[in-house]
Amino acid sequence: xxxxxxxxxxxxxxxxxxxxQELEQQVLSGDLVxxxxxxxELSLAKRFNVSRSxxxxxxxxxxxxxxxxxxxxxxxxTVTSPSHKEIxxxxxxxxxxxxxxxxxxxxxxxxxxPVCATVAAAKATEHDLEMIADNLARTEAALGDPERxxxxxxEFHNLVAAATGNSAxxxxxxxxxxxFYPAFNLVITRLNAxxxxxxxxxxxxxxxxxxxxxxxxxxxxxxxxxxxxxxxxANLDFNAPISGPMAEIQ
Numbered sequence: 001x002x003x004x005x006x007x008x009x010x011x012x013x014x015x016x017x018x019x020x021q022e023l024e025q026q027v028l029s030g031d032l033v034x035x036x037x038x039x040x041e042l043s044l045a046k047r048f049n050v051s052r053s054x055x056x057x058x059x060x061x062x063x064x065x066x067x068x069x070x071x072x073x074x075x076x077x078t079v080t081s082p083s084h085k086e087i088x089x090x091x092x093x094x095x096x097x098x099x100x101x102x103x104x105x106x107x108x109x110x111x112x113x114p115v116c117a118t119v120a121a122a123k124a125t126e127h128d129l130e131m132i133a134d135n136l137a138r139t140e141a142a143l144g145d146p147e148r149x150x151x152x153x154x155e156f157h158n159l160v161a162a163a164t165g166n167s168a169x170x171x172x173x174x175x176x177x178x179x180f181y182p183a184f185n186l187v188i189t190r191l192n193a194x195x196x197x198x199x200x201x202x203x204x205x206x207x208x209x210x211x212x213x214x215x216x217x218x219x220x221x222x223x224x225x226x227x228x229x230x231x232x233x234a235n236l237d238f239n240a241p242i243s244g245p246m247a248e249i250q
Contacts, residue, residue: 015050016057020065023058027067027079038068038077065090091175096242102231103238105176110224112173113157117204117220120163121213128163132205135159139201143194150188154178156201160220163208179242193230200226 026032039047044055059077062068066082095105120128135156142148154177161173188194200223207216231238 014057015048016054016061019044019048019050019054019058020061023062024065024067032079034079034081036079038079040075087171091171092179095175095179099241100179101239101241102180102236105180105242106224106228106231106238108172108176109180110221112169112176113160113224114217114220116157116161116164116169116173117208117216118213119166119169120160121208121211121216123165124163124208128159129205129209132156132159132163132208136198136201136205139194139198143198146188146194149194149197153188153197153201160204160208193226196226197223 023032023038027034032038038044038059041052041055041059044058045052048055059068063070066086067080068077069080070077124132135152139149139152139156142152157177158170158174161170164170188197200219203219204216204223207213207219228238
């Protein structure tokens with residue numbers, strides 16, 4: 001029998017948290033297989049020598065982490081892999097709590113975006129290219145709508161990241177991009193930069209379609225550099241900490 005309550009006291013952590021950590025480790029090690037049914041509360045309580053209420057708290061924490069799900073209309077709990085959205089939300093929370101600045105996010109984007117373009121040039125499927133082409137058509141139609149342009153810009157970069165087939169790149173890019181939304185919005189609104197944005201997107205797309213990795217990377221680097229210059233021209237404070245997806249930069 002696992003003596004979790006004793007270990008919890010040794011660590012100075014609540015028993016439910018230590019149980020959740022142990023179950024999480026079993027999922028990561030494969031001892032608890034994704035798709036399998038988690039043992040019931042009573043079984044887990046006997047195993048860890050704790051009360052059922054402690055097990056419920058541990059289960060609630062694992063549900064928040066996206067590691068287990070309760071089947072609708074049933075009491076069974078299934079071991080799951082966290083969704084892209086759930087992981088992204090946890091990453092965004094960490095960025096916010098660390099008081100990350102827009103400059104720090106831009107530095108990350110400067111590293112990730114060119115890599116995404118380079119990899120996508122080699123791995124993009126015809127479906128990926130069709131999705132990006134559709135985004136370009138909608139972007140051209142939205143040149144007079146700054147708010148819509150911001151949404152389409154974020155979508156464009158997400159599509160390029162998705163075309164890499166690399167989930168780590170995609171998750172990193174998507175999370176940073178969403179946190180950068182306020183800066184995107186203010187640059188587009190203040191500088192009417194839609195036409196320049198569309199030009200860069202078209203050049204990147206043409207390079208992807210031609211399987212020209214060097215050209216795709218070069219245009220992406222220019223595009224990201226343009227964004228920083230746009231922030232300077234719009235008098236945005238790049239040293240300001242992010243405070244949420246819709247934060248205003250003073």
